[in-house]
Amino acid sequence: MEIESIIEQLGEMALQYGSKLLGAFLVLFIGVKVIKFILKRTGRMLKKSNIDATLQPFIKSSVGILLKILLVISFLGMVGIEMTSFIAILGAAGLAVGLALSGTLQNFAGGVIILIIKPFKVGDFIDAQGHMGTVKEIQIFNTVLKTPDNKTIIIPNGGLSTSSLTNFSVEAHRRVDFTFGIGYGDKFEHAKEILEGIITEDTRIFKDPEPVIVLHSLGDSSVNVVVRVWAEASNYWGIYFDTCKVSPRC
Numbered sequence: 001m002e003i004e005s006i007i008e009q010l011g012e013m014a015l016q017y018g019s020k021l022l023g024a025f026l027v028l029f030i031g032v033k034v035i036k037f038i039l040k041r042t043g044r045m046l047k048k049s050n051i052d053a054t055l056q057p058f059i060k061s062s063v064g065i066l067l068k069i070l071l072v073i074s075f076l077g078m079v080g081i082e083m084t085s086f087i088a089i090l091g092a093a094g095l096a097v098g099l100a101l102s103g104t105l106q107n108f109a110g111g112v113i114i115l116i117i118k119p120f121k122v123g124d125f126i127d128a129q130g131h132m133g134t135v136k137e138i139q140i141f142n143t144v145l146k147t148p149d150n151k152t153i154i155i156p157n158g159g160l161s162t163s164s165l166t167n168f169s170v171e172a173h174r175r176v177d178f179t180f181g182i183g184y185g186d187k188f189e190h191a192k193e194i195l196e197g198i199i200t201e202d203t204r205i206f207k208d209p210e211p212v213i214v215l216h217s218l219g220d221s222s223v224n225v226v227v228r229v230w231a232e233a234s235n236y237w238g239i240y241f242d243t244c245k246v247s248p249r250c
Helices: 002-048 056-079 083-100 102-117 157-162 188-201 233-246
Strands: 125-128 131-138 142-146 152-156 165-167 173-182 212-218 223-232
Touching: 002 056, 056 131, 102 131, 102 142, 102 157, 131 152, 142 157, 152 157, 173 188, 173 233, 188 212, 188 223, 223 233
Parallel strands: none
Antiparallel strands: 125 131, 125 165, 131 142, 142 152, 173 223, 212 223
16 A cells, blocks of 8 residues: 555656646747747847947847846746745855856956947957957957958957057048168159159048158168158058059068
8 A cells, every 4th residue: 555655646746747847848948949039039120220239249148148047047936946045046156156257257347348438349440459350249258350361359358348459440540651761872862752752643642641751760771761641541551552562662
């Protein structure tokens, strides 16, 4: 009789908790699919909206993390775990994890600071942490750069928000600097006349501020002439390479 009673109790427990587990895992499975759908729709809505492109990846990532946390809490509640006890355990675990992942939390705080202060935005060309590239995404923990030679660089936001960086896209105008070498037997006036002709023919170069052509230094094998001109920031590299192409001793 005792064995039959135990078997009967086990059967009742299996029916009771088995249905709960089955329902919980079903909710978990469906929830993951729904979250993916919501994030996809959120991404499309953000692209169509007037929200700054810099904020869009951050908002999408934040929504995804929040929905996943809510899904896990719902799953645990359906399994039968007391949420008050779970929240207490989660708080203690969160403190331990927070201490262990202090660098990650620093990166999160750095991402928030970057989005608030906006030292750069998506599309800007920056030089930071020893890397140069165009900002493609500002994520919760990292910023993604694309280099001119099409490499992807991921920089943690913590260091990026606390160290110096150069943003080449803020100002509309930039100065283009050249150093040309002429021989010791060459006349500076003649070299200056040639360089003035090259500058005058390039309509991308501003007349005001006036271009500067001066003797800079005496090198081991050449006299170095410095040329400084101003132009639109978008024309910087075009002017630089085109001018060096005309003068092979750039």
